[in-house]
Amino acid sequence: MARVRISDVAAAAGVSVTTVSLVLNDVESRISAETRERVRAAAAAVGYAPSSVARGLRQQRTNTVGLISDQIATTPFAGRMLAGAQDVARENGKLVFLVDTSGDRVVEDAAIRALAAQQVDAMIYAAMWHRVVPVPESLPADAVFLDCRPEGGGRRSVVPDDHAGGVAAVRELVAAGHERIAYVDAVPGPGRPIAADLRLAGYREVLADAGIAADPLWHVHGEMSARGGRDAADQLLALDDARRPTALFCFNDRMAAGAYLAVRARGLRIPHDISIIGYDDQQLIAAEQDPPLTTVALPHYEMGRWAMEVALGIRVGETDATHQMECPVIRRDSVGPPPAHVGKQNRRRASQHTERSRDATPER
Amino acid sequence: MARVRISDVAAAAGVSVTTVSLVLNDVESRISAETRERVRAAAAAVGYAPSSVARGLRQQRTNTVGLISDQIATTPFAGRMLAGAQDVARENGKLVFLVDTSGDRVVEDAAIRALAAQQVDAMIYAAMWHRVVPVPESLPADAVFLDCRPEGGGRRSVVPDDHAGGVAAVRELVAAGHERIAYVDAVPGPGRPIAADLRLAGYREVLADAGIAADPLWHVHGEMSARGGRDAADQLLALDDARRPTALFCFNDRMAAGAYLAVRARGLRIPHDISIIGYDDQQLIAAEQDPPLTTVALPHYEMGRWAMEVALGIRVGETDATHQMECPVIRRDSVGPPPAHVGKQNRRRASQHTERSRDATPER
DNA sequence: CTGAAAGCGCTAACAA
DNA sequence: TTGTTAGCGCTTTCAG
Numbered sequence: 187m188a189r190v191r192i193s194d195v196a197a198a199a200g201v202s203v204t205t206v207s208l209v210l211n212d213v214e215s216r217i218s219a220e221t222r223e224r225v226r227a228a229a230a231a232v233g234y235a236p237s238s239v240a241r242g243l244r245q246q247r248t249n250t251v252g253l254i255s256d257q258i259a260t261t262p263f264a265g266r267m268l269a270g271a272q273d274v275a276r277e278n279g280k281l282v283f284l285v286d287t288s289g290d291r292v293v294e295d296a297a298i299r300a301l302a303a304q305q306v307d308a309m310i311y312a313a314m315w316h317r318v319v320p321v322p323e324s325l326p327a328d329a330v331f332l333d334c335r336p337e338g339g340g341r342r343s344v345v346p347d348d349h350a351g352g353v354a355a356v357r358e359l360v361a362a363g364h365e366r367i368a369y370v371d372a373v374p375g376p377g378r379p380i381a382a383d384l385r386l387a388g389y390r391e392v393l394a395d396a397g398i399a400a401d402p403l404w405h406v407h408g409e410m411s412a413r414g415g416r417d418a419a420d421q422l423l424a425l426d427d428a429r430r431p432t433a434l435f436c437f438n439d440r441m442a443a444g445a446y447l448a449v450r451a452r453g454l455r456i457p458h459d460i461s462i463i464g465y466d467d468q469q470l471i472a473a474e475q476d477p478p479l480t481t482v483a484l485p486h487y488e489m490g491r492w493a494m495e496v497a498l499g500i501r502v503g504e505t506d507a508t509h510q511m512e513c514p515v516i517r518r519d520s521v522g523p524p525p526a527h528v529g530k531q532n533r534r535r536a537s538q539h540t541e542r543s544r545d546a547t548p549e550r
Numbered sequence: 551m552a553r554v555r556i557s558d559v560a561a562a563a564g565v566s567v568t569t570v571s572l573v574l575n576d577v578e579s580r581i582s583a584e585t586r587e588r589v590r591a592a593a594a595a596v597g598y599a600p601s602s603v604a605r606g607l608r609q610q611r612t613n614t615v616g617l618i619s620d621q622i623a624t625t626p627f628a629g630r631m632l633a634g635a636q637d638v639a640r641e642n643g644k645l646v647f648l649v650d651t652s653g654d655r656v657v658e659d660a661a662i663r664a665l666a667a668q669q670v671d672a673m674i675y676a677a678m679w680h681r682v683v684p685v686p687e688s689l690p691a692d693a694v695f696l697d698c699r700p701e702g703g704g705r706r707s708v709v710p711d712d713h714a715g716g717v718a719a720v721r722e723l724v725a726a727g728h729e730r731i732a733y734v735d736a737v738p739g740p741g742r743p744i745a746a747d748l749r750l751a752g753y754r755e756v757l758a759d760a761g762i763a764a765d766p767l768w769h770v771h772g773e774m775s776a777r778g779g780r781d782a783a784d785q786l787l788a789l790d791d792a793r794r795p796t797a798l799f800c801f802n803d804r805m806a807a808g809a810y811l812a813v814r815a816r817g818l819r820i821p822h823d824i825s826i827i828g829y830d831d832q833q834l835i836a837a838e839q840d841p842p843l844t845t846v847a848l849p850h851y852e853m854g855r856w857a858m859e860v861a862l863g864i865r866v867g868e869t870d871a872t873h874q875m876e877c878p879v880i881r882r883d884s885v886g887p888p889p890a891h892v893g894k895q896n897r898r899r900a901s902q903h904t905e906r907s908r909d910a911t912p913e914r
Numbered sequence: 915c916t917g918a919a920a921g922c923g924c925t926a927a928c929a930a
Numbered sequence: 931t932t933g934t935t936a937g938c939g940c941t942t943t944c945a946g
Contacts, residue, residue, distance in 0.1 A: 191939060202917045207941060216915050238667045239612060240939035242603045243922045250647075250668075262626040262834060272650050276657065281664055283614075284648040286636045293640065300645055303602040304614075412838040440838065447840055450814075470626060470834050474776040474804065476811055555923060566933045571925060580931050604923035607938045 190232050199228035210236070242305060250281045251497060252301035255312040255332075256289040263468060263486055264314045267332060270490025271310060278498055280307070291322075298324045308497035316345050316381045332493040333486070335508055344492045344509040348381040351482045351513030352388020352435075355463050358480070358515050359433040360396050362461060363523045367393065368404035368431035370418045370441050379410075382437055385465065389435055404431055408441060415444025423452050423460075432460060432524035439464040439471040442479055442520075457522030467516050477519035485511045554596050563592035574600065606669060614645045615861060616665035619676040619696075620653040627832055627850055628678045631696060634854025635674060642862055644671070655686075662688045672861035680709050680745045696857040697850070699872055708856045708873040712745040715846045715877030716752020716799075719827050722844070722879050723797040724760050726825060727887045731757065732768035732795035734782045734805055743774075746801055749829065753799060768795050772805060779808025787816050787824075796824060796888035803828040803835040806843055806884075821886030831880050841883035849875045 195210075196203045201221060208215050209225045217225075228234075242248035253271060257264070268284070275282045283306060285297040301309060302324070309326055313319055313334035321336045331343030359367050369389045372382040386405075393400045403425060408418030415436055422431055436442035442464030446456065454460055456477060464472060467483035489511050495501035559574075560567045565585060572579050573589045581589075592598075606612035617635060621628070632648070639646045647670060649661040665673060666688070673690055677683055677698035685700045695707030723731050733753045736746040750769075757764045767789060772782030779800055786795055800806035806828030810820065818824055820841060828836060831847035853875050859865035 189939090192941095193939085203940080204917055204919095204942080205915090208916090211941080213942095218915065221915085235663060235667050237607075237669060237939055238664075239603055239606045239669050240922090241941075243601075243607050243924090243938085244940050244942085246922070248603060261629070265625070265629055268648075269650060269652075272648070276649070276661075279664075281647050281649065281668065283645050284632075284636070285640070285645065286633055288633075288637075297640075299599060300602075300643075303599050304645065305601060305603050412840070416840075440834070443838065468834065470804070470832065471838075474807065474835075476776070476780075553923090556925095557923085567924080568926080568933060568935095569931090572932090575925085577926095582931065585932085601923055604938090605925075607922090607940090608924050608926085610938070 189237070190234050192234070192236065194232050195225065195229045195234045198232050199225045201225060210234075246305070247307055248305045249279060250283055250304065250306045251275060251308040251310065251494070252283045252285065252298075252304070252306040253310045253312060254285050254287060254294065254297055254301070255314065256287055256294075257314045261314040262470070263466065263484065264312075264333070266486035267312060267490035267493075270487040270492075271332070271494040272490070274491050274494035274498070274500070278500065280498065294322055295324055298322055302326070308499075310493050310497050312493070315379060316348060317379065330493050330497045333489055339508070342496055342504055342507075342509075344489045344496075344511055346381070346484050346489065346513050347510035348384035348513065349388045350510070351465065352385030353392055354388075354513065354515050355385070355435050355465065355482050356389050356392040358463060358517075358521060359435065359461060360392060360398075362433070362521050364433040364461060365396075365398050365524075366401070366404070366429070366431040367398070367433045367435060368406065368422050370415055370422070370434055370436040370445060371405060371407050372410050372437045372441075373407045373414075385435075385437065401429055403429060408444070410438060410441060412440050412444035412447065415441025416447045417444070419445035419448040420451075423448055423454070433521070434460065434462045436462065436464045439466045439468045439479060439481055442481070443471050443475060446475055446479075456520050459525055461521040461524070463515075463521055465513075472516070472518070475520070480518045480521045481516050482513045483516050484513060553601070554598050556598070556600065558596050559589065559593045559598045562596050563589045565589060610669070611671055612669045613643060614647055614668065614670045615639060615672040615674065615858070616647045616649065616662075616668070616670040617674045617676060618649050618651060618658060618661055618665070619678065620651055620658075621678045625678040626834065627830065627848065628676075628697070630850035631676060631854035631857075634851040634856075635696070635858040636854070638855050638858035638862070638864070642864065644862065658686055659688055662686055666690070672863075674857050674861050676857070679743060680712060681743065694857050694861045697853055703872070706860055706868055706871075706873075708853045708860075708875060710745070710848050710853065710877050711874035712748035712877065713752045714874070715829065716749030717756055718752075718877065718879050719749070719799050719829065719846050720753050720756040722827060722881075722885060723799060723825060724756060724762075726797070726885050728797040728825060729760075729762050729888075730765070730768070730793070730795040731762070731797045731799060732770065732786050734779055734786070734798055734800040734809060735769060735771050736774050736801045736805075737771045737778075749799075749801065765793055767793060772808070774802060774805060776804050776808035776811065779805025780811045781808070783809035783812040784815075787812055787818070797885070798824065798826045800826065800828045803830045803832045803843060803845055806845070807835050807839060810839055810843075820884050823889055825885040825888070827879075827885055829877075836880070836882070839884070844882045844885040845880050846877045847880050848877060 192203050192206050195206045206225050209217055209222045287294040309329040310332050311329050312332035317334055319334045335343050406418040406421050408414030434445055442462055445462055464479050464481035467481045472479040472481045496504050556567050556570050560570045570589050573581055573586045651658040673693040674696050675693050676696035683698045699707050770782040770785050772778030798809055806826055809826055828843050828845035831845045836843040836845045860868050
């Protein structure tokens with residue numbers, strides 16, 4: 187069955203193609219209501235659907251946007267970014283081209299060129315975790331960076347505010363009355379996420395702020411997996427009673443899940459004996475723990491929306507700077523007050539911090 | 551900076567646009583090697599990139615394919631399907647339009663029409679879990695269904711072979727020497743995945759085949775979550791010694807993770823006291839358990855590839871039937887022989903099944 | 915209020 | 931071996 191063209195509609199309605207185009211595109215014009223009606227009826231009757239290809243050629247806009255990513259399709263929560271971007275696109279009548287480069291620079295370059303050849307109206311360059319990315323040479327200057335920062339800056343980008351997230355997490359613990367708070371960190375060295383340093387800074391800031399002298403032994407490292415978290419947490423639990431932390435801030439939920447194992451192995455209970463807070467809010471991990479894990483959520487969906495909104499020019503006035511998006515604390519059941527026999531003398535000071543943690547978003 | 555057109559290249563090379571088109575598209579033709587070289591140089595010099603929009607209009611093929619899905623972007627492992635489809639597309643110089651409808655029929659219909667207007671060369675309709683889907687009216691007849699079966703059949707589709715997967719899982723257990731094997735199933739009623747019934751059938755088949763009379767109490771149900779799995783498994787563990795199963799086949803990995811909890815709560819060890827096998831191979835769950843969970847993998851990546859290959863006509867000769875794709879057993883550490891004090895007398899028979907389980911894909 | 919016609923950038927008959 | 935030219939289906943001046 188051959189494609190039905192605008193001329194078919196024109197013929198059916200007994201008017202010119204101009205008229206059809208005018209009414210179907212709602213161009214403010216002086217087409218009589220009667221003709222308008224006739225054209226619409228004819229279009230419906232013959233089952234007309236305009237060719238966006240022809241329209242794209244004529245108007246030089248295709249109503250499509252390209253989304254290039256290293257692995258957006260294969261990482262669990264990054265799909266949320268896609269969904270956010272996708273929703274905004276749809277709300278605005280755009281279709282999105284998705285290209286997953288699996289991190290291959292050659293593929294990436296080819297993809298960007300292919301997208302440019304398609305005359306996409308905008309491009310978004312996404313990473314699956316917060317990091318600094320080299321800017322592909324062929325990438326248009328107005329592309330927006332999603333969940334990554336362009337090397338050298340000077341481009342619009344959106345990333346999670348991991349510093350504020352670290353602050354929020356530790357404040358949550360302080361507010362519950364904890365003073366001996368440990369940070370179960372990722373391993374130093376290359377491959378270390380910048381988020382790890384940002385969250386660490388937040389951790390230190392809150393402790394200093396609360397007048398708590400952090401014991402260096404409370405800062406432990408492990409691989410970013412359940413096993414790594416378990417081993418790192420175990421070091422903490424092995425400390426003698428006077429130094430053993432009552433609360434753990436884990437770099438991510440996988441490590442937190444490992445910490446659960448270490449805690450359980452020693453016959454301790456969460457949150458009765460020890461409180462744990464994670465990061466990422468990975469549904470399959472955090473919500474399924476026993477007890478469910480309190481954590482800090484990565485705002486993937488919102489970042490996806492933001493990126494698409496600025497890419498389409500819906501959200502204006504954004505400077506060429508990096509936008510930091512808030513990471514909210516998701517309260518579940520893994521944080522409680524410290525055991526009665528420790529730190530009682532500081533309860534008063536702790537409650538001041540409770541007040542504080544109720545403030546609005548931490549500044550910065 | 552204005553777009554550079556083919557005529558610009560022609561001018562720069564001192565030839566006609568035809569010549570440029572011919573050499574740049576490698577059309578077997580009698581263009582002299584010298585001219586060819588000159589054209590290529592000119593194209594590179596002016597930075598020419600052909601407009602796929604114009605080409606699409608002219609050739610009536612756009613080298614794009616549309617992928618409609620209910621929630622492909624937001625479910626963890628379904629991203630693998632996208633990756634598979636994506637890879638095949640890229641290998642063939644196609645770009646894929648992704649549309650996530652969040653299950654909204656109106657959005658879905660609009661998306662299909664938009665894709666048709668874009669003149670995509672093919673369409674794939676994907677679901678995020680194996681089920682029967684109503685066929686959208688506007689969907690082209692040659693669209694291929696991914697991870698779902700079209701209501702009424704008669705379309706090309708690919709789904710996991712959940713029956714064979716169930717068989718493989720239970721054979722794995724039988725091969726290890728188990729006879730008291732339970733199935734931790736999803737709850738009956740609406741919303742029950744068809745995979746649950748298929749796997750159940752596989753379970754029954756293998757037991758019957760092995761001459762094991764299944765105790766009806768070994769078939770328990772629970773919500774498809776860790777909590778549901780824990781509660782269901784606990785019913786099994788509460789059975790008296792003579793009937794308590796030594797191995798659990800869980801409908802999915804989440805439920806298996808719950809079973810771990812139940813086992814641990816009773817002070818039992820995996821796989822020493824009880825063996826567990828899951829389904830799905832959700833990385834974040836299965837690989838991170840302690841011990842790592844043996845499970846059956848859903849071949850998402852392969853299904854994605856298959857769908858794209860038939861959509862593009864690369865894989866030919868596929869009938870209008872449903873293609874079932876093998877689900878391989880992923881061996882980790884949660885399956886071992888049953889405790890020494892049970893079922894010893896049957897060791898011999900069990901070993902026959904070991905032989906059997908080494909066969910190629912189970913027939914059906 | 916409506917229509918004729920040009921042209922978006924490209925490919926492919928057909929000519930030369 | 932290369933060039934001319936007619937569209938692909940649509941939007942949009944410009945005339946009527």
